[in-house]
Amino acid sequence: MAANKSQQLDPKKTLQEIEEKFEMFQILNEEGKIVNEEANPNLSDEELVELMSRMVFTRILDQRSISLNRQGRLGFYAPTAGQEASQLASQFALEKEDFILPGYRDVPQIVWHGLPLYQAFLFSRGHFMGNQIPEGVNVFPPQIIIGAQFIQAAGVALGMQKRGKKAIAITYTGDGGSSQGDFYEGINFAGAYRSPAVFIVQNNQYAISTPRELQTSAKTIAQKGIAAGIPSVQVDGMDPLAVYVATKDARDRAINGEGPSLIETVCYRYGPHTMAGDDPTRYRTSDTDSAWEKKDPLVRFRTYLEAKGIWNEEKEAEVIEKAKEEIKEAIKKADAAPKQKVTDLINIMYEENPYNLDEQLAYYTEKESK
Amino acid sequence: MAQLTMIQAITEALRTELKNDENVLVFGEDVGVNGGVFRATEGLQKEFGEDRVFDTPLAESGIGGLAVGLALEGFRPVPEIQFFGFVFEVMDSISGQLARMRFRTGGAFNAPVTIRSPFGGGVHTPEMHADSLELLMTSTPGVKVVIPSTPYDAKGLLISAIRDNDPVIFLEHMKLYRSFRGEVPEEEYTIPLGKADVKREGTDLTIISYGAMVHESLKAAEELEKEGHSVEVIDLRTIQPLDIETIIASVEKTNRAIVVQEAQKQAGIAANVVAEITERAILSLEAPVLRVAAPDTVYPFSQAETVWLPGVRDIVETAKKVLTF
Numbered sequence: 001m002a003a004n005k006s007q008q009l010d011p012k013k014t015l016q017e018i019e020e021k022f023e024m025f026q027i028l029n030e031e032g033k034i035v036n037e038e039a040n041p042n043l044s045d046e047e048l049v050e051l052m053s054r055m056v057f058t059r060i061l062d063q064r065s066i067s068l069n070r071q072g073r074l075g076f077y078a079p080t081a082g083q084e085a086s087q088l089a090s091q092f093a094l095e096k097e098d099f100i101l102p103g104y105r106d107v108p109q110i111v112w113h114g115l116p117l118y119q120a121f122l123f124s125r126g127h128f129m130g131n132q133i134p135e136g137v138n139v140f141p142p143q144i145i146i147g148a149q150f151i152q153a154a155g156v157a158l159g160m161q162k163r164g165k166k167a168i169a170i171t172y173t174g175d176g177g178s179s180q181g182d183f184y185e186g187i188n189f190a191g192a193y194r195s196p197a198v199f200i201v202q203n204n205q206y207a208i209s210t211p212r213e214l215q216t217s218a219k220t221i222a223q224k225g226i227a228a229g230i231p232s233v234q235v236d237g238m239d240p241l242a243v244y245v246a247t248k249d250a251r252d253r254a255i256n257g258e259g260p261s262l263i264e265t266v267c268y269r270y271g272p273h274t275m276a277g278d279d280p281t282r283y284r285t286s287d288t289d290s291a292w293e294k295k296d297p298l299v300r301f302r303t304y305l306e307a308k309g310i311w312n313e314e315k316e317a318e319v320i321e322k323a324k325e326e327i328k329e330a331i332k333k334a335d336a337a338p339k340q341k342v343t344d345l346i347n348i349m350y351e352e353n354p355y356n357l358d359e360q361l362a363y364y365t366e367k368e369s370k
Numbered sequence: 371m372a373q374l375t376m377i378q379a380i381t382e383a384l385r386t387e388l389k390n391d392e393n394v395l396v397f398g399e400d401v402g403v404n405g406g407v408f409r410a411t412e413g414l415q416k417e418f419g420e421d422r423v424f425d426t427p428l429a430e431s432g433i434g435g436l437a438v439g440l441a442l443e444g445f446r447p448v449p450e451i452q453f454f455g456f457v458f459e460v461m462d463s464i465s466g467q468l469a470r471m472r473f474r475t476g477g478a479f480n481a482p483v484t485i486r487s488p489f490g491g492g493v494h495t496p497e498m499h500a501d502s503l504e505l506l507m508t509s510t511p512g513v514k515v516v517i518p519s520t521p522y523d524a525k526g527l528l529i530s531a532i533r534d535n536d537p538v539i540f541l542e543h544m545k546l547y548r549s550f551r552g553e554v555p556e557e558e559y560t561i562p563l564g565k566a567d568v569k570r571e572g573t574d575l576t577i578i579s580y581g582a583m584v585h586e587s588l589k590a591a592e593e594l595e596k597e598g599h600s601v602e603v604i605d606l607r608t609i610q611p612l613d614i615e616t617i618i619a620s621v622e623k624t625n626r627a628i629v630v631q632e633a634q635k636q637a638g639i640a641a642n643v644v645a646e647i648t649e650r651a652i653l654s655l656e657a658p659v660l661r662v663a664a665p666d667t668v669y670p671f672s673q674a675e676t677v678w679l680p681g682v683r684d685i686v687e688t689a690k691k692v693l694t695f
């Protein structure tokens with residue numbers, strides 16, 4: 001076949017053209033105004049109030065978790081404030097039969113998907129019962145190895161596809177996670193099998209201290225989906241409506257047999273990476289913090305709902321009160337969990353103990369009975 | 371009874387379990403239409419369809435992660451890692467994820483996954499194909515590790531591995547794939563995991579081994595027999611967990627033992643066996659328990675393989691030291 005003589009070698013231009021196409025998708029702007037009426041999901045008043053209530057609840061949960069951690073009553077905790085829209089509006093687009101594979105910051109999504117709150121606290125406290133996911137709750141415990149959940153999600157999605165289920169696997173990582181090999185393997189496997197998976201990268205700007213610009217030369221993380229041949233979009237991760245629509249849209253496609261999608265939610269974590277000594281002032285300025293706080297998901301959603309006349313101070317106070325009460329109850333329940341024993345741990349290694357564990361079981365049973 | 375090679379016995383086991391349980395899925399690089407680079411999955415895609423036996427993109431970590439996810443959906447995945455030297459790419463999926471699934475979730479989930487993989491020296495492969503890396507697996511709590519040495523054992527052990535509700539690493543020595551045939555019943559049968567096999571009975575010395583070294587040990591036993599020594603050869607078959615009862619019963623009978631492994635001496639499967647014998651049967655011993663193993667270098671370039679790998683002469687020499695102690 002003769003070469004097209006007018007064709008120029010210009011890979012730079014190709015890249016530019018692709019990158020220009022990745023515009024950030026937004027529906028509700030920072031002032032709480034709908035700027036993209038066509039894309040408005042037109043959630044019912046009840047749904048809007050429910051989503052707002054969950055975001056308020058989760059902000060309180062974050063505050064309480066931080067203070068419990070400081071009192072030495074919680075253990076491992078990765079703060080979530082700033083990411084409520086990204087986390088909760090995406091979960092809001094799911095059905096109960098969808099399966100969530102969370103990263104370690106994604107505890108709110110699995111709680112709203114059915115994991116009892118006291119178990120989330122037990123997970124933080126390092127008690128094995130925290131991860132004993134109850135029957136019928138379709139979540140996996142928070143993943144610690146960054147990116148591992150992406151290839152596992154491809155597996156869950158492939159399994160659902162083989163079972164003919166009308167459900168999706170959804171997984172979350174961060175901007176740092178999108179540099180992992182497992183990130184690429186996950187989106188690539190799901191793409192190759194056209195499995196019903198939704199991959200979310202919550203680009204909260206920093207992987208611990210490493211800024212987003214250092215992770216990749218790619219202008220957006222969303223465009224990485226192109227390499228796997230899967231639809232991908234960058235959304236305003238502080239805009240609950242945009243996150244909801246992008247997730248719902250990706251879910252619908254997956255259910256229709258059109259394969260996986262990648263969503264980059266551009267957001268910010270107000271707090272430290274975890275409560276284990278990270279100090280964000282070493283790598284971020286307060287100017288950056290306050291610029292992002294102006295985009296706060298709760299503030300803009302509150303403005304929007306108040307203008308619609310379906311939210312007010314009293315309603316919010318009610319939710320806050322309820323959150324505090326439920327958190328208190330959950331902590332009480334977590335406090336009541338049995339003291340963890342080595343014998344418990346030995347018994348969850350295999351279906352049947354091999355000789356070495358049997359012998360060790362006898363040793364620790366004796367030791368722990370004293 | 372059919373005379374089969376080990377690779378044919380493995381295919382038979384896979385076929386049996388694909389037939390028995392619709393949750394069994396076989397996948398990996400080139401396992402579909404190509405039937406695997408060693409033909410372990412020959413004909414299986416045709417027989418069971420692309421839904422049950424399928425190719426994956428070329429990424430070992432992805433294959434491991436896929437197995438985790440499929441297990442979460444209630445499947446019984448049997449992935450293949452094309453060569454076990456590539457295991458470093460999938461270490462997190464195995465040791466960090468699969469092995470911990472039951473533990474991490476307090477028993478809410480388990481991982482009935484069997485990872486099959488060829489390994490082993492003596493067949494002149496390029497680098498990263500032949501290494502004996504089983505210690506990486508046995509140092510991982512939560513998995514079982516199986517290494518068959520005969521076609522008969524391969525079929526029965528693989529069926530047991532697939533039916534096991536915990537992850538099993540099933541390592542297949544490349545040199546044994548086609549080097550000899552053995553009797554393999556056509557009907558299904560199982561061999562329990564964690565159970566060693568006395569491949570030869572004797573009264574003066576116990577040789578404990580696994581994999582291809584079982585055959586070197588049997589040859590050594592014959593040579594020693596000619597010199598009047600009655601040698602017992604135990605094939606561990608499962609190296610995690612060990613069959614302590616069989617090992618100790620034999621040592622209590624013979625009072626002398628050596629342990630033979632193909633892996634480097636520092637890769638301590640043999641060291642672990644020696645420690646167990648020392649802890650449990652030291653008063654039965656008439657001599658120290660010695661090891662035969664490869665030198666502690668990286669697996670050699672293929673031209674040096676035959677001198678590097680432990681062989682009959684090494685085993686006989688070490689056995690004599692123990693017999694004459």
